Amino acid sequence: MRVLFTVFAAKPHLYNLVPLAWALEAAGHEVRVASQPDLTEAITRTGLTAVPVGEALQLADSFQAPAADAERDTAGGGGGWRRLSGVTETRPEKLTWNYVLGTLTIGCSMEYEHVAGQSMTDDLVEFAGAWRPDLVIWDALTLAGPVAALACGAAHARMLFGLDYNSAMLDTYFRLLGEQPAERRDDPLSDYLSGRLSRYGMDFDPAMARELMTGQWTIDPTPPWMQLPVKVPLVPVRYVPYNGPSSLPGWIHDEPGRPRVCLSLGMSGRELLGGDRVSGTGAAASDPTVLDMAEALAGLDAEIVVTLKSGQLSEGHRLPDNVRAVDFVPLDALLPTCGAVIHHGGFGTVGNVLTHGVPSLTIPAPWWDETALGEHLATRGAGLLTLPQELTLDGLCADVARLLAEPSFLAAAREVREDQLAVPSPSQAVPELERRAAGHRSVPRGAHSSSAASRRSAFRR
Structure with a gap:
C-alpha cells in the first residue's frame, strides 16, 4: 500500500505524525510525507521521504501576535489561533449563528488557506495523481489532503493533533445552518470547498462537506477520557512521543x-x-x-x-x-x-x-x-x-x-x-488502517484545470 502523509510546515504537527508513518513503513508500506519546502529538512531528519509542495510557508514570520487588551478571552486562554477564528469555542451561550458563521467565514478565507493554500494544493494534487497513493493521511488543519485524495481516488483519513474542536464547530454549524430562513442561509464552507474542487475539475455536493473537513475517518491520538463528544468514525491510536532528532547529555x-x-x-x-x-x-x-x-x-x-x-x-x-x-x-x-x-x-x-x-x-x-x-x-x-x-x-x-x-x-x-x-499503539492500528483503506478507495475524480495543467510539473519529469 502507498500512503501519503501531508502536513503544513510546523514541526509539532509533523512530529505528531511520525510514529504512525514509521509503523506503516515497518509493516512494509511505501510512505511519503508532503509539506511546504521549509519542512523538508525536518521530514528527512526523521528518516522519512519528503515531497516538497507549494511555496515556503514561513509560519514563524507570518504569525501575528495580538496585543493584550480588555477583549482577551481569559476564560479560554485568548490569543493566537483562538483569537483569529474562534473554532475552539464550546460554550453554548457563545455559539450563536452570527458567531459560528463568522468563525467559518474567517476560517475558510484566511486560516485554512494560509496553512495549506493554493500552490500547496496544486502540487499535492499533481503529485498524488502521479504517485497514486492508496491512502492519504492528513493533518487536521491541512485541507489540501482530502482534495488530493478525492482527485486521485485514494482513501483518506484525518489525523488529529489534539481535541477535535473542528468537528464540534461543524456540528453546531450544520445544525444552525438548517435552522436559518432562506435569506440568511449563507454557506461559506460550501463556497470554499466548491471553489477548491472546481479548480481540479471536480463537482461539489454539499453532502461531501463533512467528509472533506473531517475525513472518511479520523485517527485520534487523544486519550478517550479527554475526547470531545463528537460523532465521527474513529481509529484510536496511542500517542507515542517523538521529540525530533537528538542526543542525550x-x-x-x-x-x-x-x-x-x-x-x-x-x-x-x-x-x-x-x-x-x-x-x-x-x-x-x-x-x-x-x-x-x-x-x-x-x-x-x-x-x-x-x-x-x-x-x-x-x-x-x-x-x-x-x-x-x-x-x-x-x-x-x-x-x-x-x-x-x-x-x-x-x-x-x-x-x-x-x-x-x-x-x-x-x-x-x-x-x-x-x-x-x-x-x-x-x-x-x-x-x-x-x-x-x-x-x-x-x-x-x-x-x-x-x-x-x-x-x-x-x-x-x-x-x-x-x-x-491501554490504547492501541501505532503498529497495532496498522491492520485497521489497511482494512479501511481497502474499503474506501474510489475512481479518480480530478482533472487538472487549465491553469494548473499549464504549470510545469516537478513530479513527472
Missing part, C-alpha cells in the same frame, strides 16, 4: 540527589513566540519570564531543568547552582527522571507527560486546547492548572512544592499512564 541519568523539575514551553512557544513567557501572546512586559520562573523555583530543594532558547540567558548571567539551563533535551528521555514538570499544555508535551506518568503544572499557551488539556489533568488529580493571567512566582513555587510533596498527584499520574497504555 551525559548528566540526564545522573542521580541529582533531590527531585528534578522540568520547566519547558514546548516547541511552538520557542519557535513561534520566542519562548520568553509561558503566557506567550498577549503577555504584559511585567509578567514573569521563563528565566524569572526558573530562578524563583531555585528556592525549592530541587534540581530545576529549564529549556531556554539562545539569547534568553544574557552573557555573564549566573544561574543558581540548582538550575540547569539547556537549549533542548528530548522530553521522552528527560521526564522519566523528573518528579514534576511545568509546561504550556501543548498536545505533544502533554502526550509525553501522560506517557511517563509525571505530575504536572499546566500554564496554558493560547494555541488550541492547552487550557482544556490542563483542566483534564487537574480533574484527574494528575496535576494543577494556573492560567497565565493568574501566575505569580510565589504561587508557582507553592504549586510545584505540592506536586513534589503530595503522593496523590503521582498516584493519579500513574493511573492516566495506564489508561494511555
Whole structure:
C-alpha cells in the first residue's frame, strides 16, 4: 500500500505524525510525507521521504501576535489561533449563528488557506495523481489532503493533533445552518470547498462537506477520557512521543540527589513566540519570564531543568547552582527522571507527560486546547492548572512544592499512564488502517484545470 502523509510546515504537527508513518513503513508500506519546502529538512531528519509542495510557508514570520487588551478571552486562554477564528469555542451561550458563521467565514478565507493554500494544493494534487497513493493521511488543519485524495481516488483519513474542536464547530454549524430562513442561509464552507474542487475539475455536493473537513475517518491520538463528544468514525491510536532528532547529555541519568523539575514551553512557544513567557501572546512586559520562573523555583530543594532558547540567558548571567539551563533535551528521555514538570499544555508535551506518568503544572499557551488539556489533568488529580493571567512566582513555587510533596498527584499520574497504555499503539492500528483503506478507495475524480495543467510539473519529469 502507498500512503501519503501531508502536513503544513510546523514541526509539532509533523512530529505528531511520525510514529504512525514509521509503523506503516515497518509493516512494509511505501510512505511519503508532503509539506511546504521549509519542512523538508525536518521530514528527512526523521528518516522519512519528503515531497516538497507549494511555496515556503514561513509560519514563524507570518504569525501575528495580538496585543493584550480588555477583549482577551481569559476564560479560554485568548490569543493566537483562538483569537483569529474562534473554532475552539464550546460554550453554548457563545455559539450563536452570527458567531459560528463568522468563525467559518474567517476560517475558510484566511486560516485554512494560509496553512495549506493554493500552490500547496496544486502540487499535492499533481503529485498524488502521479504517485497514486492508496491512502492519504492528513493533518487536521491541512485541507489540501482530502482534495488530493478525492482527485486521485485514494482513501483518506484525518489525523488529529489534539481535541477535535473542528468537528464540534461543524456540528453546531450544520445544525444552525438548517435552522436559518432562506435569506440568511449563507454557506461559506460550501463556497470554499466548491471553489477548491472546481479548480481540479471536480463537482461539489454539499453532502461531501463533512467528509472533506473531517475525513472518511479520523485517527485520534487523544486519550478517550479527554475526547470531545463528537460523532465521527474513529481509529484510536496511542500517542507515542517523538521529540525530533537528538542526543542525550551525559548528566540526564545522573542521580541529582533531590527531585528534578522540568520547566519547558514546548516547541511552538520557542519557535513561534520566542519562548520568553509561558503566557506567550498577549503577555504584559511585567509578567514573569521563563528565566524569572526558573530562578524563583531555585528556592525549592530541587534540581530545576529549564529549556531556554539562545539569547534568553544574557552573557555573564549566573544561574543558581540548582538550575540547569539547556537549549533542548528530548522530553521522552528527560521526564522519566523528573518528579514534576511545568509546561504550556501543548498536545505533544502533554502526550509525553501522560506517557511517563509525571505530575504536572499546566500554564496554558493560547494555541488550541492547552487550557482544556490542563483542566483534564487537574480533574484527574494528575496535576494543577494556573492560567497565565493568574501566575505569580510565589504561587508557582507553592504549586510545584505540592506536586513534589503530595503522593496523590503521582498516584493519579500513574493511573492516566495506564489508561494511555491501554490504547492501541501505532503498529497495532496498522491492520485497521489497511482494512479501511481497502474499503474506501474510489475512481479518480480530478482533472487538472487549465491553469494548473499549464504549470510545469516537478513530479513527472
